[in-house]
């Protein structure tokens with residue numbers, strides 16, 4: 572008996588280029604649709620990451636951000652536009668991402684990622700995407716990933732330099748704290 576179609580007709584049309592891509596194909600698309608990501612932050616890192624995840628067809632996408640859109644940030648925070656200045660980032664993120672791909676199940680968390688909620692928030696997702704802009708949140712994201720045995724994709728930028736690292740504690744790999752055991756003194760390193 573043929574298995575039921577996981578992708579709707581409209582999705583097969585939307586993802587046609589993926590479906591034709593060798594070693595991705597329908598199997599890759601179905602796995603992406605079955606997957607969930609929690610994006611910490613909807614700023615300079617979270618914006619492009621969430622945009623591409625949604626466009627590519629991630630099944631469920633959570634975003635945690637307590638902030639409001641600021642005009643001086645939208646030169647890089649491409650989830651948000653001029654008309655969104657002053658709005659909650661989670662609201663403008665929802666508008667953008669719903670338009671980019673209505674097939675994605677969005678879960679917007681209008682709160683800071685903190686010790687009070689991090690474990691509970693992260694538990695519901697397959698992978699953590701650390702787009703945080705401060706060291707406490709970065710270490711928290713790492714520690715939660717280690718405790719919950721989930722992959723942690725970490726990004727950071729400074730001026731013209733960028734870094735991206737995939738930490739895989741679920742595979743026994745090292746974590747952010749293994750590389751940088753001690754958080755810098757507050758104010759010693761720019762966020």
Ligand SMILES: [Zn+2]
Nearest residue numbers: 745746748749
């Ligand atoms: Zn470690």
